Amino acid sequence: METHLEAESATARIVRTSGRMAPVNYLSREHGVKSWLLTTDHKRIALLYLFTILFFFTIASVAAAMMRIELLTPQGDLVTSETYNKLFTIHGVLMVWFFLIPSIPAVLGNFVIPMMLGARDVAFPKLNLISWYLFIIGGALALWSLVHGGVDTGWTFYTPYSTTYANSHVISMAAGIFVAGFSSIATGLNFIVTVHKLRAPGLTWFRLPLFIWSMYATSLIMVLATPVLAITLGLMSLERFWGIGIFDPKLGGDPVLFQHLFWFYSHPAVYIMILPGMGVISEVITCFSRKQVFGYAWIASASMAIAILGFLVWGHHMFVSSQSIYAGMVFSILSFIVAIPSGIKVFNWTATLHKGSISFHTPMLYALGFIGLFTIGGLTGLFLAALAVDVHVTDTYFVVAHFHYIMVGGMVTAFMGGLHYWWPKITGRLYPEFLGKISAIVLFIGFNLTFFPQFLLGYLGMPRRYHAYPPEFQVFHVLSTAGATILGIGYLMPLMYLIWSLKHGRLAGPNPWRATGLEWQTESPPPKHNFEETPIVTGPPYQYSAEEDNQIEMANV
């Protein structure tokens, strides 16, 4: 890596005005539908995922938009209660399993993990393709359920409503999630083996980029937690079909057992939905402050600590479920403890800025936005961990606001940041920087206007999943819907200019950000096997120097 770096800093003194497009790259090498559907190239699979999750994101967003419009007035007047319930179910199911969980891992992770490691591909390229097909099958089942009338259980599928009382396509939807779960297991397994086996010579564990650490931790959770989801949904479906009596008290079952199983998966899944985002932020913060990351080992260990502790806190979703109050206390204290490693990360990112040479390109704006929103999301998580307050705010909009701060404010913001950051690598072209900045700001404002009022609503007592509500809550809902409109614009803008940039964007060259990761040491877009020759790593990551670097202008400013 040293040699690369020297070469890099020599060229870096020249102001880059334009790059060039790699003549033969993974995109141009082959054409036609078949070359995509049968590809085992991790970069192409990443793009397959990108299109697929954007498709699901769009459906889930339309569902959200309809809910937000419905909630403009206290009466349930736009859609029926039944439809409303199906809308929030489809929104939750698609956003969680068909957008957020695969978002950074299967798109950005797939694309950059092998490149960051200096590898030609993931460890099991065919399994990688199979993962995508499993995802497609799962998605198709979910769509089938949707088209045939939808599901109205909420994404949580609580029993005995889901097993005995719901009158909708519960089993096919659960089957869709079940299959998509195996996609996530396969992806996780692939990444774990890739990180263990395919690191370039000299790339020791503590030289790994922090994105790799966070994806490694995420993959562990995917492999260990997802089977529990499969079991849970399986039991739920068996009970619905045959009445085997695991969850329904009328058959001698225990409905709270379902909640234990469900959250045993779904709390760790929250970390599948945030750890990868944290990884992106570590990459972006260092690059745009031109500084080596502060507290590398602490950030890396924090990812692992989160992955492990994340398995021990599921009961914090059940403080009023009739779970023993002493169990509640244990889950509460563990939930406070699991917040500590997240705090460590935030403090280290902040300290990384110290004595940096900070520029505010779009990815950096997203990264800073992430820190702000994630901090608020994390702190309000402590409100929910504090038992007595949780009793009041659980199952209200406070919870809704909290997890949207983590998942949208955190993960989606990080996804947008990462997408812009690696866009030049993926496509070989730069996105329009000015529009990028504007839309990052629009998203930030829209997001806060949408979700901040929901904290107030929640503390006032507005329950979640309400189709109609008492009139005194209306002001907040109107604010929230107004915010959602801005948010919608904030998502449409990047969609348009990114597509535009595919043809008209300026050529990026191999390394427009003059970043140090191995993925930047090859052409953009990369050749099929990523590197002409396997890179050799001789030092730690993030060898930026703010002092020298401050004199140099960056591309695309």
Place this chain on the structure above:
Amino acid sequence: MMDDFHLFPVDASSSAQQVDWLFYALILMSLFFIAAVFLPIFYFSIRYRRGAKVDRSNPQIGSNLLETGWTVLPLLISLGVFTWGALVYFRLETPPANALQVQVVAKQWMWKLQHAEGKREINELHLPLGTTISLTMTSEDVIHSFFVPAFRVKQDVLPGKYTTEWFRPTRLGEYHLFCAEYCGTNHSAMIGRVVVMRPADYEEWLNSGETGRSIVFEGHRLFQERGCSGCHVDSRAIHAPPLEGVYGKQVPLASGEIVTADDQYLRDSILVPGKQISAGYENLMPSYTGHISEAEIMQIIAYLKSLGEQRPER
């Protein structure tokens, strides 16, 4: 009270302020951490912005002192907040003795309530100011949750299980009652109101309109009508345990276990008698599943409880 605009909810129970204080403390704690993160970010972003001519020599890339500091300080604050939360939670979840009992049966999509004196209500709960109330709740179908924001209390209501919730209203007025656990199509219509009245008004309300007989009376009637007394009181043919004073006692089971005869135990004895058989008896009791409603079981239990109060212990 119910329909005006507020930024924070009214506090109308003895627990409300305790929860609010903790909430305010959490807000303070959040402001502290937000300042600890946002201020440096703003400061560094301006001072070390690209192109600014400032000293950037010898950048630090780690400090075990700082790391320990921002690990230990949040940890200590967290432990404090945890303890505070746990103490209030313990209080919220432990009903005081001698509370006024109200039975709650939830079903899709309504709340059915009955006061000890016998008065029944649907989706409404009238309460005397300043009196401690304890709800014993169960569901006939799916999981619901009894939520009164003004009281800062919430408890899931489960099928097949009793849960309790208590509060002491401290402010006159009408407050929202919500079902907080998603329970199907008309979940958002499973709402009602809680009316806190002056004790004298409450007495008057209790004795107005259709008052009904007391829960214990109804329980006694059912105990005879449904044939319980046939075995448990005056049977020579069948050997069944006497039920006077059974409530709250330690009952030895045929399995060797000893259990406390609480509401849940009595409920299970009626619905699934085979599950826990009292030591020294045979499993002769028929299951009443399907032949008796949740509300009726609660009445019988209330009657069994009252037996302990009137007669000598067994």
